[in-house]
Amino acid sequence: MAEGKIKKVSIVCSKGSLEGIYPALIMANGARMEGIEASLFFTFFGMDAVTKKKMNKIKVATVGNPAMGIPTWIGAIPGMSAMATRMMLKTMDALDIPPIGEFIEMISDAGCKLFACKATVDMFKLSMDDFCPQVEKVLTVGEFYALSAGAEIIFT
């Protein structure tokens, strides 16, 4: 085995769009698949990924997203985001990339620990009851850093 192998990662998921959340989840799951210790820390709108009411309604941003390749005014037509999301989820499903709820469960079963950010919890007036059961704890930034000792921190 090569020296300097990554042993531990802490991944911060800060965005609440489909294209914002998936990279964090894929990185976390991929870490566990390689035997790397992994934690996921959800903050700001990224927290929607573990909020029961929202986690299965996450959408692709079709407005203000130049990479979509469609003019913003088309992206703003009602239903565009839902349609783009459906198409993307279908493609991902074929590659065995699960929908967010199922993915969170899979990542947790893989041994990755999931945390929510205290500042966001306070700001949005949330409690542990609002989160899916895989969320272990609400952490302060300080606790997050303490827990990430020796880890690579990846911000998405």
Next chain:
Amino acid sequence: MATMKYAGISVEVDDEGYMTDHSQWSEDIAQAIAAEEGIKLTDDHWQVINILHDQMNTKEQLPTIRSLKKLGVETKRLYELFPGGPVKKASRVAGYLKPASCV
């Protein structure tokens, strides 16, 4: 490329120890590779290995963690069976190359 001796048989492997010629694979070799990974094969391990063989024979593709779950192997259990990289290790024991999938 290198040659390793498993269960008294010379086996072709790549730089990371994955078998390059599946036709050389046997259950004894699987036991020996598993032992090298610190795993003692049980019926549950064989269930996973057999699924890998099935999928490779029928779809020419290794199963993902998600598809293994659909076939009855719970993700938690999979990580217990092959700690430190379940699909990778199961694939190595089953005599295939390292999986190239991100999920």
